Structure formats: structure tokens, C-alpha cells
Amino acid sequence: MMMMMIVKITILLFYYYYFYYYYYYYYYYYYYYYYYYYYYYYYYYYYYYYYNYQSFYHYYFYYCYCCCC
DSSP states (O other), X not given: OHHHHHHXXXXXXXXXXXXXXXXXXXXXXXXXXXXXXXXXXHHHHXXXXXXXXXXXXHHHHIIIIIXXX
């Protein structure tokens, strides 16, 4: 009887640690992909606004210094 209790407790502990580590790695990979998604999103908008700023700057330079002269 004591042996059966030890086996049951061992099995329960095994499942407990198994699900604990599964949850931990799932959370870790979720955070990892979320971080890289945010990272690429941020740089996409950074280059987008940078490109628009350069376009505006070239347009302004052309209009004010080339057309008005």
C-alpha cells in the first residue's frame, strides 16, 4: 500500500513538472515572438517616416531652391 502511494505521488509530481515546464516554455516563446514582432513593427514605421521625411525634404529643396530661383 505504501509503495502504491509512492508511485502515485511520483506520477503526480512528474505530471506537475511536465505541465509546469510546458507552460514555462510556451510563455517564453510567446514573449519571444511578441518581442520580435514589436521590434520589426517599430523599425518598419521608423523607416517609413524616415523615407517620407526625406521625400518631403527633397521636394522642399527642389521647390524652394530650384523653382523659385
